[in-house]
Amino acid sequence: MRNASLFANVLHALSWLLGRLPFFLLHAVGTALGQCVYWLGGREARVTRRNLDLVRPRISARQRDLLAAAVLREVGRNSLRTLRFWARPWHNNRAQIAQVHGEALLHAALAHGRGVIIAAPHYGSWELLNQFLASQAPITLVYRPPQSAIVEQYLLRVRGRAGVTQVPARRTGVRSLLRALHAGGMVGILPDQRPKAGEGAFAPLFGIQTQTMTLLTGLARRTGASVLFAIAERRPGCFRSRYEVHFLPADAAIGGSDEAAALAALNAGIAAIAQRDPLQYQWNYKRFNVRPLDSGETDPYLRR
Numbered sequence: 001m002r003n004a005s006l007f008a009n010v011l012h013a014l015s016w017l018l019g020r021l022p023f024f025l026l027h028a029v030g031t032a033l034g035q036c037v038y039w040l041g042g043r044e045a046r047v048t049r050r051n052l053d054l055v056r057p058r059i060s061a062r063q064r065d066l067l068a069a070a071v072l073r074e075v076g077r078n079s080l081r082t083l084r085f086w087a088r089p090w091h092n093n094r095a096q097i098a099q100v101h102g103e104a105l106l107h108a109a110l111a112h113g114r115g116v117i118i119a120a121p122h123y124g125s126w127e128l129l130n131q132f133l134a135s136q137a138p139i140t141l142v143y144r145p146p147q148s149a150i151v152e153q154y155l156l157r158v159r160g161r162a163g164v165t166q167v168p169a170r171r172t173g174v175r176s177l178l179r180a181l182h183a184g185g186m187v188g189i190l191p192d193q194r195p196k197a198g199e200g201a202f203a204p205l206f207g208i209q210t211q212t213m214t215l216l217t218g219l220a221r222r223t224g225a226s227v228l229f230a231i232a233e234r235r236p237g238c239f240r241s242r243y244e245v246h247f248l249p250a251d252a253a254i255g256g257s258d259e260a261a262a263l264a265a266l267n268a269g270i271a272a273i274a275q276r277d278p279l280q281y282q283w284n285y286k287r288f289n290v291r292p293l294d295s296g297e298t299d300p301y302l303r304r
Contacts, residue, residue: 015158018080019087023241026080034076038069044284048072050301051283055206067278074279078234081241082127086158090131097132098235102247105228110137115181115225119191119216119250121270122282125243126190127159129232132245133188134163140180141188142215144169174215181223189216192270194287202292203263206271211290217262220255227254229269234280248273 018026037044048068056064085093109116118133120126133139141159145152145168156166165180167173177187194200195213203212220227227250235242251265274281291297 015083015154016087019083019085021084023081023084026084027077030077030080031073032076033079034073035069037076038072044075045072046303047286047301048284051285051287054208054288054300068283070279071281071283075282075284078125078280081125084241085125085128085131090135090161093128093131094135096128096241096243097232097245098242100132100245100247102228102249103245105247105249106136106230109226109228110184110186112226113184115184115223116186117181117216117220117225117227118186118188119227119229119266119269120188120231121192121229121273122190122285123231123273123276124233124280126232128243129230129245130159130164130188131161132232133186133230134161137186138163138165139186139188140165140167140177142167142169142173142177142190144193169215174219177219178223181219181225187219187225189213191216191266192282192287194285194290197290201259201263203260203267205267205287206274208288209292209295210267210288212263212267214259214263217254217259217266221257221262224255229273231273231276233276 021029045068048071049064052059052064052067052071056067059067085096106116118139120129130139130141141164143155143159143166159166165176167176180187191213192205193213194211195215199215200211200213202209204210205212216227219225229248229250230246231248232243232245235244248269250269253261253265254269256262286301289299289301291299
C-alpha cells in the first residue's frame, strides 16, 4: 500500500505539471494523441468503430471511419482537459462554465428532502460536472475500483475535494449511498457503466439489448429520491475551454416498481444525451460485449 501511495503521488505530480500547460497546447497535444490512436488502429480505435457500427448501422464505412477519428481526437483532448481540471482549484475551473441550464431542478430536488440521484453519463466533462455539483451541495460519488491499487489511489486523490465523498461500487458503498439519500443528500452515478455479472439486467440501449446497472433504479425505488440527468457539455473552440452545465428531468419510470420499464427509461435518457453531440460521448468502451444467454449472439468486439 505504501508503494501504491508513493507511485500515486508521482502520477499526481506529473499530471499536475501537464495540467498547468496552456489550454491551446493541451488542445493540440490531445488532438495529436487521439489521431495517433486512430492511425495505429489498436483496441481503442477498433472498439470505437465497432460501437459506431452497432449504433449507427446505416452510415457508410467511410462516414464511420471519419466519425471514429473525430471521436478519438475528442477523447484525447478531453483526457488532457481533465488533467487541467484536476490540477486547478475550483474557482479557476468554475470560470470555464459559461452557463448553467435547469439549475432550479437541482435546487427543487434538494429542497424536497428525499435525496437526489444525479445520473451523469460519460458525456462531455463529467469530472468538471462533479466539481460543480460539489459546489452546490455535498455529494457522494460512486466509483468502480480499478485493478491497479496505484491508479485507485491516484484517482481518489485527484477527485478528492471539499464536499466530495467517494465510495466504491461494492456492498459497503451501496450502504453509504442509502444513508446519504435517506438523509436528503446527493449521490452521483455514471449510469452507462457496465455492471458486474449478477449486478445488472438487460434493457434496450440504442435498440440493442444491453447489460444495464440496476443500482441507480434500485436506489430510486427504495428511497423515493429524485433522479436528474446532468452533463457538462463542451462548447467548440481551440483556445479556450468553455462548458455549459445542463440538468435534465428524468422519466418518472426510473424510480418505478417495474424494473424493465425503469431500465429502459434510464437507457433512453442516456441515448438522448449521447445523441446531442456524438463526438462528446465515450464510444471507446466495450458496452455491448455481454450478450443475453438465450440470444445466440457472440461478443461483437471479437476479431473476425
